[in-house]
Amino acid sequence: MAPTLYYVPGSSPCRAVLLTAKALNIELDLKLVDLHHGEHLKPEYLKHTVPTLVDDGLALWESRAIISYLANKYGAGSALYPEEPRARALRLVEMAPAHLTHSESFPTCTALPKIISGATWYDIVKKTAPGYKEANENGLDAFKALVNNMMKK
Numbered sequence: 574m575a576p577t578l579y580y581v582p583g584s585s586p587c588r589a590v591l592l593t594a595k596a597l598n599i600e601l602d603l604k605l606v607d608l609h610h611g612e613h614l615k616p617e618y619l620k621h622t623v624p625t626l627v628d629d630g631l632a633l634w635e636s637r638a639i640i641s642y643l644a645n646k647y648g649a650g651s652a653l654y655p656e657e658p659r660a661r662a663l664r665l666v667e668m669a670p671a672h673l674t675h676s677e678s679f680p681t682c683t684a685l686p687k688i689i690s691g692a693t694w695y696d697i698v699k700k701t702a703p704g705y706k707e708a709n710e711n712g713l714d715a716f717k718a719l720v721n722n723m724m725k726k
């Protein structure tokens with residue numbers, strides 16, 4: 574059974590997970606969560622945050638943990654998450670701010686724009702990431718539209 578990802582398209586940590594799944598060719602059962610109406614706060618939605626991944630009875634609710642898990646379980650041998658200790662440690666360092674730069678120059682839910690200085694990284698992702706448009710650009714556009722609407726009010 575495909576792992577289930579609870580997500581919203583505009584969320585940068587969700588998009589980081591979606592990009593990883595595309596890169597590793599992992600099929601996900603996507604469940605949209607309506608954050609604006611507090612769907613994630615209902616008792617049945619135990620983790621109260623997106624992204625949350627549920628796979629074979631395991632629930633993970635932190636994007637970097639999800640990304641590492643997907644790469645470990647489904648991406649054996651992939652250059653995306655190298656096994657060599659030094660290369661892996663450096664990849665983990667890169668992963669820390671990665672979802673910020675996936676948002677282009679827009680704030681994520683948790684960070685201010687001035688923190689973001691990843692244009693080079695972002696350009697590389699844009700050009701090379703498999704399924705970039707579906708996994709990131711559409712959600713990013715939705716997030717931009719949301720922020721622009723909020724700024725008009």
Ligand SMILES: N[C@@H](CCC(=O)N[C@@H](CS)C(=O)NCC(=O)O)C(=O)O
Pocket residue numbers: 584585586608613621622623624634635636637672682683
């Ligand atoms: N550190 C977390 C951050 C996740 C996060 O900030 N999720 C936001 C959406 S972008 C959320 O679920 N917000 C719900 C809320 O604050 O009520 C990760 O990278 O997974």
